[in-house]
Amino acid sequence: MARVTLQTIADRLGVSRATVSYAFSRPDQLSEGLRQRIMEVADELGYAGPNPTARSLRLGRAGALGLIFSETLAYAFADPYAIGFFQGLATAAEDAGVGLLILPLPHGDRRSETVRDAVVDSFCVMSLPDGHPALAEVFARKLPVVVVDEPYVPGHLFLGIDEPAAAAAAARHVLRLGHRRLGVAMVGLHDDGYTGWATQERQESAAFEAMRRRRSGYQQACEEAGIDWSGVPFYEVARNSREAGRKAGHALLGRDPRPTAILANTDVLALGVLDAAADLGLEVPGELSVVGFSDSAAEEAGLTTIRQAKQEMGAAAGRLLLSGATAEPERLTFPHELIVRTSTAPPART
Amino acid sequence: MARVTLQTIADRLGVSRATVSYAFSRPDQLSEGLRQRIMEVADELGYAGPNPTARSLRLGRAGALGLIFSETLAYAFADPYAIGFFQGLATAAEDAGVGLLILPLPHGDRRSETVRDAVVDSFCVMSLPDGHPALAEVFARKLPVVVVDEPYVPGHLFLGIDEPAAAAAAARHVLRLGHRRLGVAMVGLHDDGYTGWATQERQESAAFEAMRRRRSGYQQACEEAGIDWSGVPFYEVARNSREAGRKAGHALLGRDPRPTAILANTDVLALGVLDAAADLGLEVPGELSVVGFSDSAAEEAGLTTIRQAKQEMGAAAGRLLLSGATAEPERLTFPHELIVRTSTAPPART
């Protein structure tokens, strides 16, 4: 049984293909009788409706927004920050009646076909490491693109927060509370699976721009407060999971002298640090202060964190891409806010 | 500046369109020199690469799997159970190198174009109420379809758990512990936004099949234990949120006599019930037992629940659709498991 197309129906009825097309797309162009006969025959032949791909080609629009994310999709769906952003983006897509095409970018096996063959009208790219081939492939498509968080590419639309300022705000908060012995736990600096202490050089050469800048915000705030950054223990983990945070927490809290405050660059990591503190019987915030980042999983745990308007960012990204208004390339900076909860307090007097 | 196509490049170089196509898709068919010249000219003219839509049309495959979900996307992304399923599905899509096209199905404004125009090779439909128009539209596309959880449509591939058995297991657990005064909190029965006590008739006429069957499992277990179902307070909420669960919890716990055990048909709802218990100063499990469903947000809170293999279900759905093997329509039932944690215990002696 061959495929049923408009032509099949047209032939069967002895009318032109155009007529059948009108039956589906503009019923008012046809007499009611013929339209009904067409529909009957379509039904009878098992016609699946106008082929969407052919339609897309003819109409010049795909009806979808492509989303590219550095991680495996399962991982992306596990990240509360990403989920929040997706929600905003999805809402914008929904409002515009277009689909959201989530494109996989397998680690290691970076096939370029994915981006090249994606049937979309625009791309939203989120958190790619510097120089990731997918970015070049996206730009090669010459479609509207917005890059979120990282990397910033001059001449292209960019959405993000003021990373150094936000990170500095987190650090200053504990510094003002009087903490002098800090520890830092970060994920997403590199793409190489490394977990362990990070040298200064490794810190500065991070492949992910936003995290690199976030880190520099921590450093700057410390140095402003007269703290020698090279003396601040810095633990890097490969995955943004609570378990990884716990590992980082144990590493940091195992130092002598023990840090009295730990800065984590995600909430999930911070929750893991809290787990480690609980393992060691340390009271929070009495014996240890912890600050997260993103306000994505912080509320329940009473975690002090930096709030980012992730949903608003997603919605804005979607609107910019879907509005059709070819906004001139811009760097849009979204606000952040320090949310103080119960995971931070002045250090215990020694 | 007109659009650059293969033809533009061909004309510029005085070669045929086919040659240019080969330069991109099968470099070995061309002399190295010509191929390079073609690439240079393509670059110079700002060619964006072979148009994916045209490619799709010619090749007869879209390279995407369509995902349809009854709720707004923002809501879907907020549901841990859905997220778990997405993770599995996304992993399968990733393995196959295809995209995941998430299709919006706006509440109220149910435009049929979304499904009709989706450029996909197959559909995964999740949790649609009985008779939802999108379902018919999906089947009209004559593409491979798998329906997850609800509604079961004979003759089409279906994935789900044994809902009545799973629900009965949850109910029997507290019944065996000795509870006699139960309360039930459910979400997702109807599509009409109602929140409040649900009559027997309303319970049985639920639009969502899986939830309807889940409820019947609760009822059956109760009746087996000699409990009069009509005496079991049943509170229905419109949204699967912790806040809604708290509301249901307050309603149920405000009854006299107060239930000693509450069955909730999602973990999120159950967490809200726990919140309500905390509000009232009730000890769990001392004064109140709570059972959730899905094991999607239960571990942290020590919630007793029914575990579903959501990721495995997602992965299986993806594999079935992407394997190309036109599996004969089947009803695949996945296992469930009662996970007993610390939110259930025998009732206090009165």
Next chain:
DNA sequence: GACTCCTCCTTAATCAATTAAGACCTTAAT
């Protein structure tokens, strides 16, 4: 009766590619 105006349908161009089959030329083997 001639004119205009509709209504309904057809013609034909267009969207942007892929690919089997064939043509042409060069090289190598017999």
Next chain:
DNA sequence: ATTAAGGTCTTAATTGATTAAGGAGGAGTC
């Protein structure tokens, strides 16, 4: 010298629709 074999490129059919422009016929108006 002839034939076969390769390598390189072209021809032309194909994928499945949309839509502006035009034509045929009937109805309404003067």
